[in-house]
Amino acid sequence: MATIKILVGTVYGGSRDVAEHVKPELEAKGCRVDISEDPSIADLENKTLEGILIVCSTTGSGDFPPNFDKFYHQLQENGAALSQLKYGIISLGDSSYDETFCDAGKKMDAVLAEYGGQRIGRPLEIDSAEHFDATEPAGDWIGRWIDQLQQTEIA
Numbered sequence: 001m002a003t004i005k006i007l008v009g010t011v012y013g014g015s016r017d018v019a020e021h022v023k024p025e026l027e028a029k030g031c032r033v034d035i036s037e038d039p040s041i042a043d044l045e046n047k048t049l050e051g052i053l054i055v056c057s058t059t060g061s062g063d064f065p066p067n068f069d070k071f072y073h074q075l076q077e078n079g080a081a082l083s084q085l086k087y088g089i090i091s092l093g094d095s096s097y098d099e100t101f102c103d104a105g106k107k108m109d110a111v112l113a114e115y116g117g118q119r120i121g122r123p124l125e126i127d128s129a130e131h132f133d134a135t136e137p138a139g140d141w142i143g144r145w146i147d148q149l150q151q152t153e154i155a
């Protein structure tokens with residue numbers, strides 16, 4: 001069975017709630033879903049996975065949550081072989097942080113693309129100034145994402 005790994009970067013748990021919310025939708029499409037808050041480069045290079053979904057908030061001033069910090073910096077410094085990786089991004093942020101809105105998700109997207117990963121769909125940016133319940137916009141987005149993922153062959 002195809003496995004999707006969801007890597008969650010969170011400070012207050014909102015991103016975890018989003019991951020738990022989308023999990024049944026992915027399962028309904030025939031996927032096994034594994035949620036982790038302990039991301040590693042090995043997850044990204046794991047060729048047995050159908051895809052990776054990053055669900056990550058931004059903290060500080062455009063910074064990663066502590067559980068994503070080391071992962072991102074290792075990836076940035078050492079690189080990874082990601083030509084087989086299909087991934088999606090859900091970023092949680094707050095537009096009142098204007099200049100750094102959803103920066104962690106943007107940085108993660110950039111580094112995955114730099115090492116050859118293929119992003120599926122547009123990143124979803126969930127603005128907490130607009131959505132009290134972050135799971136609501138994720139519900140609409142995830143159905144389109146999994147359809148696109150399952151239709152995309154890696155060259």
Ligand SMILES: Cc1cc2nc3c(=O)[nH]c(=O)nc-3n(C[C@H](O)[C@H](O)[C@H](O)COP(=O)(O)O)c2cc1C
Pocket residue numbers: 009010011012013014015016056057058059060061062063065092093094095097100101102103128134
């Ligand atoms: C101290 C602090 C700093 C934040 N900095 C940013 C930021 O730079 N950019 C942004 O888009 N959101 C920022 N946010 C908003 C969070 O990303 C947003 O509330 C998000 O929904 C939290 O998700 P989480 O519960 O998964 O951590 C910040 C929030 C706090 C409390």
